[in-house]
Amino acid sequence: MISAAGRRTWRVSTHAAAALTLTLAVTGCADGSGTGSAAGEVTSITVLDYYTDESEHAQWNEMLGACGKAAGVEVEHTSVPPASLVPRVLRQASSRTLPDLLMLDNADLQQIARTGALTPLDRYGIDTTGFAEGILSAGTYEGEVYGLAPYVSTVALFYNKDMLAEAGVAVPRTWDDLREAAAGLTRPGRYGMAVDASATFESSWQFLPFLWSNGGDERRLDTPQAAQALRLWVDLVSSGSMSRSVLNWTQAEVHDQFAAGRTAMMINGPWRIPALNADEDLNWGVAPVPVPRTGQKPVTPLGGEVWTVPQGPSEARQQKAAQVLACLNSPANTLTLAEQHFTVPSRTEVVARYAERNPSLAVFVESVEGARTRTAELGARWPRAATGIYTAIQSALAGEQTPEQALRHAQRIATGD
Structure with a gap:
């Protein structure tokens, strides 16, 4: 789900090299099927993801290739645009042409697993201990673990330190603080606050911390708690503290507004940090989302992608794919990947060391501890609720409906009424 713009060039580190010398958690077996030698040995597997950004595709291509080499196979790596991935997977599932190893946004795992297209990872002896409960649940469907995430992410409040100091504004911790700070930071040509309020799942993702922290629930969107959260965003726009253009801004565009000094604060994710660090004139900080x-x-919501092994005609190919999946999720590689992508490693044994080495990510590490998966309550029905949420945001911020009216409509969308 999360845009990869601005992530740094991937380099093989000593952590990755060390990880590839470890004994993999899964051992492969050949059953006489697949591609390869005259004896039918599997020598290659196919991989599908949505890492289309050139640098990120190259990063993953190198890591997948290294893990493939450790498993004794070549990796044929394909990336498609994020919006195309699930439709493609559903088509391939019906025609039984799925790749051997498949990456999914964790919010999409439920609907794909429900089709029977994925295999439980315990079939391959993959050890799923050592992952935080919330992170493991992101790859679980009906009690079975189908996917593992090497790293995860969430959102926080980024702020321009110089602008806050100049305006005499403290970092906001509560909603009242946020209203006051955003107003105090607003100037001609500059807004105090920015969010992604576009007609996409990114908008729903950014709204969840406000909904959940106020006791709202995606199972019932037409509640006072949900309306209060949406009212906060409406007030920021109607007061002039937030641009009405947020209705069209993606998370990448929100970042661009912040980097250009046209907004003093923004909600965004840790994958923006490399680009922020690259701007020597930008003095920025990060804090938890105001409550x-x-x-x-x-x-906050738990973001990140899970890696899965789809059903296929060759058990041997599935075993090789599982070996590569286990390699990606080894302790050393979760640390390496998280540092490369400015996210949070998924293994609990790695997190403390990671936070010490990457202080700018400490807020995200702390937030991930209590983060929720978007499918925890609704499972495969989450996308309908997400559609209802961003539809309500669009309507309320545009002034077409009150937050209460917009969320009643959202609830009808979520339930299909």
Whole structure:
């Protein structure tokens, strides 16, 4: 789900090299099928993901190739645009032409697993211990683990330190603080705050910390708690503290507004940090997403992609794919990948060391501890709720409906009424 713009060039590190010398958690077996030698030995597997950004595709291509080499196979790596991945997977599932190894946004795993297209990872002896409960649940469907995420992410509040200091504004911790800070930071040519309020799942993703931290629930969108959260965003726009153009801004465009000094604060993810660090004139900080009341902790959504082994005609190919999946999720490689992509490693044994080495990501590490998966309550029905949420955001911020009216309509979308 999350845009990869601005991530740094991938380099093989000593961590990756060390990881590839480890004994993999899964051992392969050949059953006489697949591509390769005259004896039918599997010598290559196919991989599909949505890492179309040139640098990111190259990063993953190198890591997949290294893990493939450790498993004794060549990796044929294909990337498609994010919006094309699930439709393609559903078509391939019906025609039984799925790749051997498949990456999915964790919010999409439920609907794909429900079709029977994926295989439980315990079939291959993959050890799923050592992952935080919330992270492991992102790859679980009906009690079976179908996917593992090498790293995860969430969102936080980025702010321009110089602008806050100049305006005498403290970093906002509560919603009231946020309203005051955004107003105090707004100037001609500059807004105090920016979010992604576009008609996409990115908008729903950014709204969830406000919904959940106020006690709202995606199972019932037409509640006072949900309306209060949406009212906050409406107030920021109607007061002039946030541009009405957020209705059209993606997360990447929100970042661009922040980097250009046209907004003093923004909600965004850790994958923006490399680009922020590259701007020597930008003095920025990061804090937890503001909460309704003092003393609360924000409840943020868990982002990241899970790697899965689809059903296929060759058990031997599935075994090789599982070996590569296990390699990607080894402790050393989760650390390496998280550092490369400015995300949070998924293994608990790695997280503390990671936070010490990457202080700018400490807020994200802390937020991930209590983060929720988007499919935790609704499972495969989450995309309908997400559509309802961003539809309500669009309507309310455009002034077409009140937050209450917009969320009643969202609830009808979510339930199919």
